[in-house]
Amino acid sequence: MFTLKSRDKETRARTGILETAHGIIPTPVFMPVGTAGTVKGILQRDLADDIEAKIILGNTYHLYLRPGTDILRASGGLHKFMNWTRPILTDSGGYQVFSLAPNMKLTDEGASFKSHIDGSKHFFTPENTIDIQRIIGADIMMAFDECAPFPCDYRYAGKSVALTHQWLDRAVVRYRETEPVWDYEQLLFPIVQGSTFDDLRKMSAEKVASAGMAGNAIGGLSVGEPADEMYRIIEIVNEILPEDKPRYLMGVGTPVNILEAIERGIDMFDCVMPTRNGRNGMLFTSQGIINIRNKRWTDDFSPIDSLAPSAVSLYYSKAYLRHLIISGEILGSQIASIHNLAFYIKLVSEARKRIEEGNFKKWKDQMIIKLSARL
């Protein structure tokens, strides 16, 4: 259930409330990625209390391979297994069709693949990825799709989007004919594909909209195409996706990408960037982007970010964090991840506030400049 709360007058930005079985999510929202049942390096307690994440992601492919559905079922579902009481969204494994392409073989029926862990053979279909996500107990499940690579010729993109649509029909059937494994409602989001081709994207958006699900997603972006292409596609697709349902832009992105997408009417985001890049020494701060490994921070004892998106941003100095990251200390990864996630979530929450106050556009234009700065 999604309720639009306010709309920006100058742009297509909006705020809303998405209700799920495990809680209410104010949108726009940023969802930390917790692929294998953990947001890497971060305690659930910190995720909830310090970072203030409202919802996190899990991944069907990874969780299916390990720990496997038997353990997920026996544990009472992913929420209980990992002790996370807020909402969870699971990706269907569609992105792995893209990122693990060498191990995948696509047919109309589904995708056969070899486990990257032990080489064992498996087969994903629109149906069994719903079944697995039922066992996981995700509040929001994603339809199994093919995330086409970029660049990708028109012929391939056309075939790919057709396959994704076929799979969508089958996923919806399976969704409707099955009951949740656990005692709460699960939503299913279909995914728009079509690479960077306007007509394919329009057709896909219409298909997805017609499925009548509680929310819709845009996939196949931020896979290497120029940012302007991505923004153009978002505009085309959001013209068609229903206003009264949340729009989820999968896998995006940089803080700038996110603000640009909010301006174009996107409500939900996820990205590995704050955690992965954080572990690799890249920090997003209110002053701009910093590579904490750079020599210049060696004796800078000022806080990581004086505007303190999280408690750790103020407790620890740049020099200390640099020391930890350079030394390969685990605490460095943890602090950087916590800070970055908190930064992302505060940024999106600030956007929400600005939209409601009616001064989003001006604020956003100023933020773009700050966020792009490299310190």
Add this chain to the structure above:
RNA sequence: GGGGAGAUACCAAAGUGGCCAACUGGGGCAGACUGUAAAUCUGCUGGCGAAUGCCUUCGUAGGUUCGAAUCCUGCUCUCCCCA
């Protein structure tokens, strides 16, 4: 006192007549990362130059050779074993 081994770039360590400004690690300096096979990956790391290149390097002083980090001689230093 006797016997043996060795000295190579910031460190460790290959190389033992030309393909060597010198393998490879580490360290250092940068860069990449967008629904996570990533606490990962890439580049540079003697000097000058955009570059073909030029100049100075393999403990030190000489020598042999068309050519030496590599062969010979002296010297200096280090380590190991025996007494």
